[in-house]
Amino acid sequence: MFADYILLLFAPTPRRAKGIFNVLRGRRTVSTLFAGLTYGCLDQLDSWHGVPLETFLATTTKLVTAGDLTSPEAGYYQLTAQGMVHQRALKKERYQPVASVTFQTVAVRRFAALSQLALQVVSEAAHHENRYYPVTTDPGVQATVKAWFRRYRGPELAPTIFAALKAFLTTLPDELARIFVQSLTGYQFPGQTDAQLAAQFNREPVELLVIRRDLTCRWIVWLQHHPQDPLWALLAPLVKASPVSDSAQQTLQEFLRGGDLAAIAQRRKLKLSTVREHLLEVAILTPEFPFDQLLSPALITQLTTVFADQPDLTSWRFDQVQRVAPQLDFFYFRLFQIMRCQHD
Amino acid sequence: MTNDELYRLLRAKYGFTSFRPGQLEVISKLLNGQDVLAVLPTGTGKSLIYQLVGSVVSGLVVVVSPLISLMQDQVARLNYQGEKRVAALTSQLAFGVRQHLLNHLTSIKYLFVSPEMLSQPAVLTALTTVPLALFVVDEAHCISTWGPDFRPDYQSLGQLRTTLGQPRTLMLTATATQHVRHDIVTQLGVPGAQQVLYSVNRPNIYLAVATLSDEAAKRARLQQLVTGVRGPAIVYFSSKRQTDLTADWLREQTGLRVAAYHAGLSAEDRFKIQQQFMAGDLDVICATSAFGMGINKADIRMVIHYHLPTTLADYVQEIGRAGRDGEPSLAMILYVAGDENLVRNLNELTAASPNEIALDFDRFTHKREPASEVSQVLQYYWQHGADVATVSQLFEKRARAKERELQALMAYVTSSTCRRAVMLTYFDETAPQHDERCCQLDGAPLPLAALGLTRSATPTVTTDTDWVKALSRLFLLNS
Numbered sequence: 001m002f003a004d005y006i007l008l009l010f011a012p013t014p015r016r017a018k019g020i021f022n023v024l025r026g027r028r029t030v031s032t033l034f035a036g037l038t039y040g041c042l043d044q045l046d047s048w049h050g051v052p053l054e055t056f057l058a059t060t061t062k063l064v065t066a067g068d069l070t071s072p073e074a075g076y077y078q079l080t081a082q083g084m085v086h087q088r089a090l091k092k093e094r095y096q097p098v099a100s101v102t103f104q105t106v107a108v109r110r111f112a113a114l115s116q117l118a119l120q121v122v123s124e125a126a127h128h129e130n131r132y133y134p135v136t137t138d139p140g141v142q143a144t145v146k147a148w149f150r151r152y153r154g155p156e157l158a159p160t161i162f163a164a165l166k167a168f169l170t171t172l173p174d175e176l177a178r179i180f181v182q183s184l185t186g187y188q189f190p191g192q193t194d195a196q197l198a199a200q201f202n203r204e205p206v207e208l209l210v211i212r213r214d215l216t217c218r219w220i221v222w223l224q225h226h227p228q229d230p231l232w233a234l235l236a237p238l239v240k241a242s243p244v245s246d247s248a249q250q251t252l253q254e255f256l257r258g259g260d261l262a263a264i265a266q267r268r269k270l271k272l273s274t275v276r277e278h279l280l281e282v283a284i285l286t287p288e289f290p291f292d293q294l295l296s297p298a299l300i301t302q303l304t305t306v307f308a309d310q311p312d313l314t315s316w317r318f319d320q321v322q323r324v325a326p327q328l329d330f331f332y333f334r335l336f337q338i339m340r341c342q343h344d
Numbered sequence: 345m346t347n348d349e350l351y352r353l354l355r356a357k358y359g360f361t362s363f364r365p366g367q368l369e370v371i372s373k374l375l376n377g378q379d380v381l382a383v384l385p386t387g388t389g390k391s392l393i394y395q396l397v398g399s400v401v402s403g404l405v406v407v408v409s410p411l412i413s414l415m416q417d418q419v420a421r422l423n424y425q426g427e428k429r430v431a432a433l434t435s436q437l438a439f440g441v442r443q444h445l446l447n448h449l450t451s452i453k454y455l456f457v458s459p460e461m462l463s464q465p466a467v468l469t470a471l472t473t474v475p476l477a478l479f480v481v482d483e484a485h486c487i488s489t490w491g492p493d494f495r496p497d498y499q500s501l502g503q504l505r506t507t508l509g510q511p512r513t514l515m516l517t518a519t520a521t522q523h524v525r526h527d528i529v530t531q532l533g534v535p536g537a538q539q540v541l542y543s544v545n546r547p548n549i550y551l552a553v554a555t556l557s558d559e560a561a562k563r564a565r566l567q568q569l570v571t572g573v574r575g576p577a578i579v580y581f582s583s584k585r586q587t588d589l590t591a592d593w594l595r596e597q598t599g600l601r602v603a604a605y606h607a608g609l610s611a612e613d614r615f616k617i618q619q620q621f622m623a624g625d626l627d628v629i630c631a632t633s634a635f636g637m638g639i640n641k642a643d644i645r646m647v648i649h650y651h652l653p654t655t656l657a658d659y660v661q662e663i664g665r666a667g668r669d670g671e672p673s674l675a676m677i678l679y680v681a682g683d684e685n686l687v688r689n690l691n692e693l694t695a696a697s698p699n700e701i702a703l704d705f706d707r708f709t710h711k712r713e714p715a716s717e718v719s720q721v722l723q724y725y726w727q728h729g730a731d732v733a734t735v736s737q738l739f740e741k742r743a744r745a746k747e748r749e750l751q752a753l754m755a756y757v758t759s760s761t762c763r764r765a766v767m768l769t770y771f772d773e774t775a776p777q778h779d780e781r782c783c784q785l786d787g788a789p790l791p792l793a794a795l796g797l798t799r800s801a802t803p804t805v806t807t808d809t810d811w812v813k814a815l816s817r818l819f820l821l822n823s
Contacts, residue, residue: 140441162819190619
């Protein structure tokens with residue numbers, strides 16, 4: 001059930017449901033990214049993109065009714081004792097994705113659509129079949145695959161793809177390799193649906209959704225290490241060098257050149273608050289961020305003292321800082337929090 | 345173009361040596377520049393008509409189609425036949441892809457579009473810049489049965505057609521009473537259209553109804569039918585949930601290859617189920633009415649309605665998916681007294697009282713967004729300047745019409761005389777003489793053996809556990 005995977009996202013301390021939801025659907029505001037970082041689910045950013053908020057909230061309500069979650073205040077949920085036991089069991093029973101972080105830098109869904117049609121086209125061509133129902137009628141996907149196929153077609157294409165897929169699938173457990181192959185569409189083989197595969201492998205249908213998505217991510221990672229593969233040409237345009245947005249990346253470059261934040265804002269015609277948001281985004285998404293260029297040793301000591309008795313940093317409040325340093329901007333408090341999260 | 349030339353084209357393009365009933369007549373009239381309303385039985389290759397006309401007349405063929413899944417099926421089928429210059433303009437397309445399509449309309453030949461999409465100014469403007477070969481309204485009965493309170497955008501088609509410069513128009517449907525035909529040509533503004541009418545009767549489909557005492561008896565009967573009668577079979581339900589549940593149950597009980605199909609599945613899963621069914625990998629499909637409009641499988645032997653269809657016209661459409669190869673097939677309704685209330689409940693969903701209509705007008709005047717489906721339908725009327733009294737009258741008329749449709753359906757279900765006669769009379773047709781291959785009369789047994797519909801051995805299901813073998817079958821020739 002979908003609820004199983006939602007339960008895995010909660011903890012014994014309160015978490016904001018909307019924050020988790022925004023991580024799953026790939027919202028990239030600083031507050032969402034920060035929620036993902038502190039809740040330890042940033043690797044799942046964008047991985048449940050299509051789920052509507054109502055479904056997500058209805059699921060949390062269901063988990064409360066089932067006695068697995070409790071809501072200490074509106075919008076926040078935490079695990080009950082029963083929920084903790086249940087969650088431990090689910091971690092063992094349910095498939096746990098290992099490559100979701102791929103969503104941060106790759107248009108995974110787009111690649112899934114393109115590769116599915118590309119493999120069908122190659123399979124049909126290998127058997128000299130040109131009358132078949134294409135797996136998608138999306139003109140954008142069709143046009144991209146058509147251009148790719150024109151470039152790579154030839155007697156060697158299908159054997160090459162076969163060898164590459166075999167090499168990739170050999171790195172996986174047998175169950176996953178079988179699921180991958182049986183879900184493909186090609187010559188005289190429509191492929192099996194998630195429900196059919198779930199029945200065959202004795203798993204929940206939602207697990208098949210998670211497994212197949214993770215298989216796509218794992219395949220993408222494999223292709224990134226094998227750029228000579230013909231399918232790399234379909235993937236390459238969908239890969240970003242960094243999970244950070246282009247604009248934030250630009251701000252970072254200026255900052256690394258030693259720029260003062262106000263000067264950067266002026267040069268880039270941005271508000272100072274935007275420049276700060278950019279740096280927070282970079283700090284959250286790249287652990288090697290140079291925190292020490294913004295947080296002086298004195299400030300670090302001061303903030304460490306304020307929160308000395310609060311190991312759970314989601315319980316830190318800005319007004320605690322304001323009491324001892326009324327002039328300090330929220331930005332530095334948040335940055336300190338991120339640093340602690342990244343390095344503790 | 346002479347008939348000889350048309351036959352040559354048919355052979356060259358599609359590999360057929362003869363036209364199906366009605367095809368040639370409709371094509372000739374269209375090529376003579378006439379607008380045509382064609383009522384042709386299901387399975388007579390209606391899409392071949394506009395494809396062939398499109399291949400002769402220069403310009404774009406615009407096909408208005410009611411469902412996204414149906415459009416995707418139609419595009420896939422044309423792709424399958426080797427026609428690449430075809431696209432469906434749907435709300436599911438990314439903005440950029442849609443813009444690209446609209447800017448390159450001259451590079452495609454067949455464009456499928458919903459009436460809602462067609463009424464968007466950007467789409468309409470783009471279409472006015474290219475020559476149109478033909479304007480096709482597929483499933484044209486939707487104008488009447490879905491029109492007033494379910495798909496109001498169908499009501500705009502007449503005006504949209506005028507905006508497009510009154511292109512040559514083909515209205516296609518498999519079922520239309522005289523009243524519906526009148527509705528179609530009036531709404532589209534083509535009162536002079538030539539009408540080509542063929543009987544809705546499908547003599548090779550045996551008609552039956554099983555009246556049962558309760559739900560348990562219904563399930564037992566369903567199981568008995570799918571295990572005792574030749575497949576492949578489609579079982580229709582009115583809810584997605586029931587579709588899933590019964591598919592699971594049937595699979596467990598019978599060991600048959602059963603799958604569920606409904607609009608709640610992903611596009612990928614819908615594709616796979618359809619293709620498995622076409623390839624003969626499935627024995628039974630449990631489906632909502634979303635399944636089958638675009639399906640072209642000739643050997644479907646049985647169509648069961650676990651829930652009642654909404655109208656006789658829908659029923660004729662849905663059972664028309666059986667026996668397209670001309671071989672005997674069975675159409676069965678499983679009926680428990682009171683089932684008609686389910687249809688009434690569905691009708692209620694799109695109904696509104698004068699008070700509700702007045703309240704919704706109030707909502708509209710206060711510029712609040714429509715919050716329900718009915719409200720969205722009403723929004724269309726308010727945006728088109730209708731007043732509360734007119735809309736209330738329209739809704740009342742529509743509710744009465746729906747009740748009449750239900751009564752006609754129930755007359756068929758509960759008939760103690762020839763069911764085919766009841767059905768054909770409804771469509772203003774004369775019924776052939778009843779015989780034992782026609783329909784099941786009250787209390788008579790199903791003549792399965794006489795029809796050659798007794799099920800033989802059930803195929804055993806084997807799945808390949810060796811993924812390397814499966815992968816090589818996909819990509820390596822001679823493996």
